[in-house]
Amino acid sequence: MSIKINQSRSFLTKLKKLPISAENVNCLFSTKAFKEELFKKISTATKRIYITALYLEADQAGEEVLEALYTAKAKNPQLDIYVVIDFHRAQRGLIGADKGGDTNTTWYQKVASIKGQGIHILGLPVKKKELFGVQHLKGFIFDDTVFYSGASINNIYLHQLDRYRFDRYWLIKDSALADSMVDYLQNIIIASDAVVNLNVPLVPKFSALKKPHRQLSSKLKNVGYKFNSMETHGLSVRPLTGIGTKNNKLNKVIRAIFQSTQESVVIFTPYFNLPKAIARDVSALLKRQVDVTIVVGDKTANDFYIPEDKPYRTIGALPYLYEVNLRNFARRHNASVLQGNLKIHLWKHETNSFHLKGIYSDNRFSLLTGHNLNPRAWRLDLENALLIDDPNKELCSLIDQELSNLLAHTQLIESYKDIDEIVSYPNKVKRFLSRLRKVKADRIIKGII
DSSP: OOHHHHHHHHHHHHSOOEEOOGGGEEEEOSHHHHHHHHHHHHHHOSSEEEEEOSOBOSSHHHHHHHHHHHHHHHHOTTOEEEEEEETTGGGSOOTTSOTTSOOHHHHHHHHHHHHOSOSEEEEEOOSSSGGGOOBOOOEEEETTEEEEOSOOBSTTTTTOSSOOEEOOEEEEEOHHHHHHHHHHIIIIIITOTTSEESSSSOOOOGGGGHHHHHHHHHHHHHOOOOOOOOOOSSSEEEEEEEOSSSSOHHHHHHHHHHHHOSSEEEEEESSOOOOHHHHHHHHHHHHTTOEEEEEEEOGGGSTTOOOTTSOOOGGGGHHHHHHHHHHHHHHHTHHHHHHTSEEEEEEOOTTOEEOOOEEEETTTEEEEESOOSSHHHHHTSBEEEEEEEOTTOSSHHHHHHHHHHHHTTEEEOSSGGGSOOGGGSOHHHHHHHHHHHHTTHHHHHHTOO
16 A cells, blocks of 8 residues: 555544444434434434434425424423534525515524524525525434434425425434533533524524624534543444634545445536535545546436426526536546446436435445535535444445445436537526636636535
């Protein structure tokens, strides 16, 4: 092994971690199972429920979840219930919706006016504007169980109607891990004056939060999860946070996973737009003849995709932009595709969408995360992850089941030519992408998506 591989592997193995038991780790394989387990955990929690997600939507699934939280609180008034979501996202409607109408925040306020404010729904403003960074921490904590998924709460994530958005769903029962994640939320997020209740009659504007927001920003960049680690040579987990490009522990771990991989790596991402650093690392893996598998959603499985029979909006060009990135990447590495050590799987299942993120390396390191492995996650958003170290391969069968279940709805690309090119795109999309290239705005856009 090269010095760089050794250094990266040493960095990962020496990270402080928490020992966990394989008997207390489980994985679910469908959105319906996710929803069933979510409501089960809400109804059986006895001391605390902490939910972190991008949003809690004002739709049927969101209403069911909020109702379940209020029911749990009424049954057990001592139950601590916190929902931490993005401050800006909560105060706008869906993309394409009329401005000035009801938002998620106005819905929270209406419910609280009827049921009271026993449920804390908090808005975390990561940046001044949503465009430049959002609250992207993930995970649901029920007592001593961490239910980790990249999902937010709305109809499609919970398969409420006829469509679903596929994600990863892992459960780890461990009091030390749950305590660490709750401690971070309590002492860094909830304790900040920049983080405000969204279900009170008057929610302050961001302009009133500037000073505490500066203090919060500093803490987010410099403080992560804390815990008392114990020496372990077996199955263990490390919770991680990260934001920005300096002192970002999560980004360092991501690069170390790639740089230390010796045999094989599996990459999950819904939006193919690798940061330059990761793209270099993946290229280096291919040069070393490491097996690289990339599982990415087909453009029609992208949550921004608009069918051609629906009215066109500019946001609908994003899936095509991601596909252009993927085709260019596959073309650069087509020799590896043809040789079989670069496998690109396009996920597509009817009209459903794909939202999986993470990395699996050498049948040992598994990263559960909401990190999209794109420039936005790399530079702008507040992200978290769980790094699982499994030196004795205790979770291999579970991970193999997850991967097999996932690949059932994928197409293996045999050449970059299997990926659609621009000439096949709808005319409005072609014109938009052409304009971007002419003014070189495509590079700017790729830096924030």
